[in-house]
Amino acid sequence: xxxxxxxxxxxxxxxxxxxxxxxxxxxxxxxxxxxxxxxxxxxxxxxxxxxxxxxxxxxxxxxxxxxxxxxxxxxxxxxxxxxxxxxxxxxxxxxxxxxxxxxxxxxxxxxxxxxxxxxxxxxxxxxxxxxxxxxxxxxxxxxxxxxxxxxxxxxxxxxxxxxxxxxxxxxxxxxxxxxxxxxxxxxxxxxxxxxxxxxxxxxxxxxxxxxxxxxxxxxxxxxxxxxxxxxxxxxxxxxxxxxxxxxxxxxxxxxxxxxxxxxxxxxxxxxxxxxxxxxxxxxxxxxxxxxxxxxxxxxxxxxxx
Amino acid sequence: xxxxxxxxxxxxxxxxxxxxxxxxxxxxxxxxxxxxxxxxxxxxxxxxxxxxxxxxxxxxxxxxxxxxxxxxxxxxxxxxxxxxxxxxxxxxxxxxxxxxxxxxxxxxxxxxxxxxxxxxxxxxxxxxxxxxxxxxxxxxxxxxxxxxxxxxxxxxxxxxxxxxxxxxxxxxxxxxxxxxxxxxxxxxxxxxxxxxxxxxxxxxxxxxxxxxxxxxxxxxxxxxxxxxxxxxxxxxxxxxxxxxxxxxxxxxxxxxxxxxxxxxxxxxxxxxxxxxxxxxxxxxxxxxxxxxxxxxxxxxxxxxxxxxxxxxxxxxxxxxxxxxxxxxxxxxxxxxxxxxxxxxxxxxxxxxxxxxxxx
Numbered sequence: 001x002x003x004x005x006x007x008x009x010x011x012x013x014x015x016x017x018x019x020x021x022x023x024x025x026x027x028x029x030x031x032x033x034x035x036x037x038x039x040x041x042x043x044x045x046x047x048x049x050x051x052x053x054x055x056x057x058x059x060x061x062x063x064x065x066x067x068x069x070x071x072x073x074x075x076x077x078x079x080x081x082x083x084x085x086x087x088x089x090x091x092x093x094x095x096x097x098x099x100x101x102x103x104x105x106x107x108x109x110x111x112x113x114x115x116x117x118x119x120x121x122x123x124x125x126x127x128x129x130x131x132x133x134x135x136x137x138x139x140x141x142x143x144x145x146x147x148x149x150x151x152x153x154x155x156x157x158x159x160x161x162x163x164x165x166x167x168x169x170x171x172x173x174x175x176x177x178x179x180x181x182x183x184x185x186x187x188x189x190x191x192x193x194x195x196x197x198x199x200x201x202x203x204x205x206x207x208x209x210x211x212x213x214x215x216x217x218x219x220x221x222x223x224x225x226x227x228x229x230x231x232x233x234x235x236x237x238x239x240x241x242x243x244x245x246x247x248x249x250x251x252x253x254x255x256x257x258x259x260x261x262x263x264x265x266x267x268x269x270x271x272x273x274x275x276x277x278x279x280x281x282x283x284x285x286x287x288x289x290x291x292x293x294x295x296x297x298x299x300x301x302x303x304x305x
Numbered sequence: 306x307x308x309x310x311x312x313x314x315x316x317x318x319x320x321x322x323x324x325x326x327x328x329x330x331x332x333x334x335x336x337x338x339x340x341x342x343x344x345x346x347x348x349x350x351x352x353x354x355x356x357x358x359x360x361x362x363x364x365x366x367x368x369x370x371x372x373x374x375x376x377x378x379x380x381x382x383x384x385x386x387x388x389x390x391x392x393x394x395x396x397x398x399x400x401x402x403x404x405x406x407x408x409x410x411x412x413x414x415x416x417x418x419x420x421x422x423x424x425x426x427x428x429x430x431x432x433x434x435x436x437x438x439x440x441x442x443x444x445x446x447x448x449x450x451x452x453x454x455x456x457x458x459x460x461x462x463x464x465x466x467x468x469x470x471x472x473x474x475x476x477x478x479x480x481x482x483x484x485x486x487x488x489x490x491x492x493x494x495x496x497x498x499x500x501x502x503x504x505x506x507x508x509x510x511x512x513x514x515x516x517x518x519x520x521x522x523x524x525x526x527x528x529x530x531x532x533x534x535x536x537x538x539x540x541x542x543x544x545x546x547x548x549x550x551x552x553x554x555x556x557x558x559x560x561x562x563x564x565x566x567x568x569x570x571x572x573x574x575x576x577x578x579x580x581x582x583x584x585x586x587x588x589x590x591x592x593x594x595x596x597x598x599x600x601x602x603x604x605x606x607x608x609x610x611x612x613x614x615x616x617x618x619x620x621x622x623x624x625x626x627x628x629x630x631x632x633x634x635x636x637x638x639x640x641x642x643x644x645x646x647x648x649x650x651x652x653x654x655x656x657x658x659x660x661x662x663x664x
Contacts (some may be wrong), residue, residue: 194357197377197453198384199404209403213394214598 010244050268065269069253075270078250079277085162085237085249086230086281089169093177093230094223098215101181102207106190115182118175126172130239133168134159152196162242169230177222185211213292218291227281250274291298307333307491309456314353314363316346316549323349325515326363330491331459336485338494340502340526342538347495350512351461354493357381367458378407381461383452387464389444391436397423397447398432422450425484442473449481453488467502467511478504492514499539503527510519511535529572533582533657541584542629543646546656549579558653559599563624566599569651581653583588587617589650590630593643600646602628606636620644 008170053064104111121129132149135141144155158164188211196210234251241247250270258267313328324346325382331337339347350356354365356377365373367435372380398419405415423429426446436444452460462481466474482505485492496502502509503523510520511534518529530536533544547560547567558571560581567583575581595601607627608619618630620642630644 048600119646189388189390191388191394194355194377195384195390195451196392196403197357198355198380198382198461199451200378200381200407201403202376202378205407210392 044183046268047272049265050272053265053269065266066273068266069269069273078248078253079273081247082231082233082249082251082274083277085165085169085233086227089166089173089230090223091225092166093170093173093226094181094219097174097178097181097222098219101178101185102215104182105185105188107186115179118178120175121171122175124237126168127239129171130168130236133164133171133240136166137164159240161242162246165233165236168236168240169233172236173226173229177226180222180225181215181218184222185215188214214256216292217289220285220292224282224285227285228278231278231281238271250277306489309333310354310365310367310459310491311352311362312365312373314350314360314365314372316349316353316358318360323515324353324360327512327515327517329510329517331491331519333491333623334489335496336490336492336505336507338502338509339512340496340499340509340538341518342497344514345512346515347497347512348463349515351384351493351495354459355382355384381455381457382459383455383457384461384462385445385448385452385463385465387467389436389441389448389468391444391448391451393436395435396432396436397428397436397439400436400447401451401454403451403564406601407579408455413662418454419450422454425453425487426450426480427488441469442477445469445477446480449484453484453490458491460490462492462494464496465494465540467496474501481505511538528652529570530584530654531572533584533654535585535600536652536654540586540588541652542587543585543590545583545626547581547583547653549575549577549581549653551577557648560653565602565622565624567646567651567653568599568648568655569646570649571653573653573655575653575655580656582656583646584652584654585650587629587631588645590628590632591645592630592632592634592636593645595643595645597643600648600651601643602646603643604628605641607637609636609638611635618642 048061050065051061051063053062053068104114110116118265124132137143139155139157141158143158147153148155158167192210192214193206196206232251233249234255237243237247237249237252241249243252251274254267254270254274257263257270309330311329313326314324316324327346328348329337334555337424339350341347349358353360353363353373356373356375360373363373364371367380392403396404396645401419401422402415405418410418413567419432420429426449428443428446428450430437431443431447436447439447445468449465465481466477469477481494484490485505493564493613494502494505506523508520508528509523511518511526513534519526519535521529526535527539530539530541536544545562545565545567547562547565549558549560551559552571552575553559556570556572557568558575558581559566559568560583561567562583569583569585571581573581593601597603602620602622604620604622606618607621610617612631615633616635618632618636620628620630622628628644636642
């Protein structure tokens, strides 16, 4: 763009810029309007709502809702509960997906079948998966029946607790994360790996010195997305968890405020706090990614060769 | 410095045989080229030698050691790839130092050897650049430096010039030739470009469908192709199916192709009465004033293409066959001409089915 403009001189450049920018801006209008009406307005409305506590509290803005939530141990605890599900689950999901995707990067036997089976949980939806987990891992499910039949002890409690939510979230998010990483990793030129091998790198050195630096940016994005999804966990926490105790996540707290106490203002405050926590998680991931870049690792993603 | 590399390799992918008992001995300091069209197995052979693919059957011996069981990282080879395969997240220095670091060389030695290598490939001062900041030719120089800095026992080059433009290709070809001579490398080079093969190699192995069609010095391959496939691949464009009528003691052979009398050379045991095919390059066909006779054909110019220094003629013979000639002066389309095929440039080959012959 700069070359023809530089040759044409300032006047022509101004003309050129206007002729390019004008119609472009007009074409942007529908999408901007859509974003404003469908996203920015409801979001801003929610934030303002959260700052106007109580039906009878007049028109002034106040932080009362936030203070009430954060000072009530029963409520504030949900942040810790949610994080203690979201962080380990994200690490587990991304870590395992990374291992499996890396192993499958050059294609394996029955790859299409395996991929289809892995995608199924995404297609089936959260509720069906949760019901399936309740049945399968529950007291009458195969694993526990086998355990008892083999005389190995009492049935394990795998549902309606922390473990149940961990299983459900893993089943839902692993395929998504796996497919994303598989696409990323198989996009890396196999010749890079071959070059490293011939130069003397064993499989581990290939991963550490060549593949991981190229995968890291993609893994960071996968981590961020899975973390955000995990932090917002609601259906699984209710259906396979223990929504009154061990898995009372922040989303459940918001739901109760909105539809059990009918306090939309408080519910909005809880939702904003949840959003802030998710942003903190994203910031940490991006910070780590930036650190990688600064040390010379991950200067380029796989797609930018 | 190795004395020799000997191998005999077969590779099948499912039912398809890509390399069929491909055997060769490469001597130390030799520059050997695998030449052939795409799908002939030349790159597969290189990958088997590098250890990137397991052979279906066969063995590889480097001097007195059998190496086909070793993983690529323990063979001590260097390899240059068609698409360079530089590590995009590492600088030029880090790319070249990669192999030395894995070998645990001390820092000072690495810095010195990388610097010397960059001088050798004429990129001094490029240490801190990233591959994305280099041109294609510069990237390939770095890739060559990375492969050579470890002092490899054998250098494998997989079509290293085919991603470069014509001018750069000539430049890099000379560069590779110079490095081979200066460093005393033992090299195997894979290409589909006959000019590259002829200009670089001590020995050329022409391949087709996973088999060796001919192996020899560039001059042998160029001047004395052993079969129609090699002749076609090396630029022989005129083919005359003939019946042998006589043969001289010195490998000359006389034949009759319809109304034409042709004399040529042959290495095949063609007795009088046998069928053969005479092949000649357009560059070797001469315009002449001689009357039609042995190796002199008359015809009419059907097409002329101007090439700058030369002109490509297509001459139609009375039999309807066309002959391609490259000549130094223009000739009007439609005019009658006489062409001479110098007997020492005509190669008579045993007939084969479906290989390049124009009936």
